[in-house]
Amino acid sequence: MGSRPDYTHRFTHTNVTDIGSMYSILQYTERKDLSLVEVAGYTANAFRIIIDRERVNVAGYSAYEWPLHHKEQFANLGFRTRYEGGPTEIPPTPEELERALEMVQESLDRGVPVLAWDLFVPEFGVIYGYDDASRTLRCRDITKDGELPYEKLGRGQVHELYAMAITGHDPVSKRDMLKGALELAVRHAHSQGYKRENSQFRNGLAGYDAWIEAMSCRNVDVYGNALHALYVYDQRLFATEFLKRIADEWDGDSAGDEQLRSLASQAGGRYDAVADELAELTLRFPFPTGGNPNDPEQAEAAIANLTTARAAEEQGVAKLEEMLKLLQK
């Protein structure tokens, strides 16, 4: 890791709040054995990047269809889910609020917290209690732990309701989890996921192109740029560690298993190179003040980092595809 900053506190913390929240929720389930690194890897979250091509605005990290992705991610770990709402940008009707409360309380009564959006800030967090007498939910997100009135669910800073609850579990083998995760990672790298009309968001390899494009226009949002440097760096640290652990710990004596370990090690090396570049970005544009990303010299240096990162990630994705082919045999 060298002189790179470690915002993950040795992989016990993540700034990427959906994955942090999912990991927290799994502690109350059959899969509390999964580490944060495994959750980040087996959900393929560690391999994601979404960037606004105009300004690298703050909305990038959440510009995807939450229910769809979280459902896929939970499913890859063997969990069935249900949800209410999504990234709708409109406040819930009274009936929608009631359905969400019903779902949340039903899950809490079964002893499993619920993933939710914009509890205290527009990030993902966890609802882990309720009290009908005070009509409040007990919630925690990355900024606060406290009570949230029932009426406020879906009426926080951004006025949209989203909550997802785990409803059941069907055990999945490690091999299937890895295969599923690689499928999600490769798809994210190559195909545009957010298909809303005129979307200015790009994901996967095109995400780096979008970032470079915005930097070249010298019009990036200072805060959004610093935030995405921090988040994507965080994710690539987890990707590197996940692949390293697969290389070191994957069981099996067959030639295929041996090859898989070797490919994982090579892929890990590529993601490590990506993390090196992103580490420089986080130092150049420290969160939350953000430095001067529109200063020509700074922007050119950042473009060099991003260009190198993109090339390394492209090689990394190619290795992931080889691993996937091996597992599909």
Place this chain on the structure above:
Amino acid sequence: MRQREKAAWNFEPRADVQGDSIREEENEYGSLTEECLTEKAREGDRLAFGELVRRNRAKMYSWARSLTRDPHLAEDVLQEALIQAFLHVGRLVEHSRFGPWLARIVRNQALMKLRRGGPYAKERPFSGLSTPGGVSSRQERPAPNNSNERASDPYRDIDRILFHLSRHSEDSIRRTQDPVAALLRKELMEGIRRLFACLSTREKDIFEAHFFRHVTPQDIALALDTSVANVYNSISRARSKLQRERIRLQVSLYVKNRRDSGKPKAKLLVPPILYAPKEC
């Protein structure tokens, strides 16, 4: 009797008895998208509302029928749902679609009817209420999109609606053998009264004028000797107050229902592993 109720409030455009200009306007509405019509209906445009109803009626009827499994009850359900939709279309949030919203109202109405005893409940539907003249108007009542007849429209202001609803409510409480139905009806009345009680007199006046009498904000400004901007502010404030109040009432009712059905009162799991306050 059921057939007459069906005719009482069907919101179908009545091109046969209206002038050419209305017919042309209706044709124009026929070509608009559901989103556009919903937007207009939200603003209080009755022709748009009528067109939305025309497009959704058959589907909603078969939805109501599949929920109630009774063709007559389905008619009642649909009728009440349309009245509810008409009264509340103004609070339909922006960019919501009318169809799914109406479907939810139909579903709620159906569940409510079924809870009240289904096809055999001795209950007179809401459509039985009278015009201000006191004469039962099932046949005479004008189609709601006929602007010339607006003055006799019983839904033109909040007080009149409340008056009709509560009188009907008292009637039905007297008549009904089912104390649960009577209680529900009473609660509904109180709910609506409380809902509007959150508005100041002036906000209530403006809200009524805008949503029930369809006076333009410009005319309201003239009448109340204030600026158009103030009227818009007032309308929007009244609307969000009512929305907040609606949410509060819904949550109250929800919590009460939970309590009545013996559900747990509280639950607190151990705090999550991540994002302990010291981490942030």
